[in-house]
Amino acid sequence: MTQSAYDIAILGAGPVGHVLALLLARQTAQPERIVLLAGSPPATPALLASSPAADPRVLAMNHGSRVLLESLQAWSGRAADIRHVHVSQRGRLGSTIIHSDDFQVPRLGSVVSYAELHATLQACVAASGVTILYGPPAQAQDQDSLGIRVRQGDTELRCGIAVLSDGSGGADIRREYDQHAIVTSAVATLPRAAWAWERFTREGPLALLPHPLDARAYSVVWCSAPGRAAQLAQMENGAFSAALSEAFGTRLGRLSSQAPRHVFPLALSARRTLVQGRLVAIGNAAQTLHPVAGQGLNLGLRDAARLAHTLTEWLSCPADNPGARLAEFVSARRADRWITAGLTDLMPRAFATRLAPLEHACGAGLLALDLAAPLRAPLARHLLQGFRA
Known part of the structure; x- marks a missing residue:
């Protein structure tokens, strides 16, 4: 059993997890104490899709998301x-x-092409100083007043904060x-x-x-x-x-x-609260939305940006209890989450009533x-x- 300690562990290496890692790396003098728990190592450029028929997956990024990615020098070329x-x-x-x-x-x-943007983000995080660990899906374990334990295969990590960034939005609120x-x-x-x-x-x-x-x-x-x-x-x-x-x-x-x-x-699935102690949910782990208007990823990137901003002061002294900062994050994200979820929930149902x-x-x-x-x-x-x- 390998054991190590970090300030923040990010569980999930999709676009939201990568962007959070880049934002946090800019906020700390020790980016190596941020760990991104990923799955498989990145694909080589030759494996990236070169035509719509080869890989139809694309991401609709709104104006605010593009500005954020450009500020991180992580915008895809095409x-x-x-x-x-x-x-x-x-x-x-x-x-x-x-x-x-x-x-x-x-x-x-x-x-943008999902494959190209993901490859760009992987390269940026690899150059940022953030620690990247590849392996099976990571899971948050128990926590106490000093930290939270995370396991990835045979590796156990002790962290100040664990962030879920991928997966389902939880079962608190569910609509089929x-x-x-x-x-x-x-x-x-x-x-x-x-x-x-x-x-x-x-x-x-x-x-x-x-x-x-x-x-x-x-x-x-x-x-x-x-x-x-x-x-x-x-x-x-x-x-x-x-x-x-x-x-x-x-x-x-x-x-x-x-x-x-x-x-x-x-389906719509969402957590009522984004924080449980030292465990934080953002992106798809916080809410999974109907794809109408393409708001899911854009909302997740706003989660990541606000969390990184809120944790700036805490990162300078990670031995402190982050509870107050995480409560501030929850409050700051409440209106945007529910307005966006409400819009994407209402539109596909209102237009499809057959009445x-x-x-x-x-x-x-x-x-x-x-x-x-x-x-x-x-x-x-x-x-x-x-x-x-």
């Missing part, structure tokens, strides 16, 4: 800008368009949406640069995001009833492309998909947003950067 977002409802009147010019920002957000998401990519005959699309159907939202690896391609997230999703996933490419084009409409011409399709069940009066009301709401900039601005600003106290 990205597709989003300067316009078109929101509509299939079969009903009402739509709205959000433009970056309305908010004096160069872009509303960006789409009776929707599965199909994730794939498609090529359009009439692509429109820097446009993203969110189209609400009666079975769930359909999102098309510009793909960073091909100017003609779009990342597709199609939410529908589980049975329908299974049917779509098994279609041959031509039939699936026709169904996708019919559901989305003609704004991008014909859509053709030759990429693999991945199906995921959708004509409510569907018409949703369409009227979209029309009101389109006609009145003061109504549109609060929603757009939240999607841009989250709630700021």
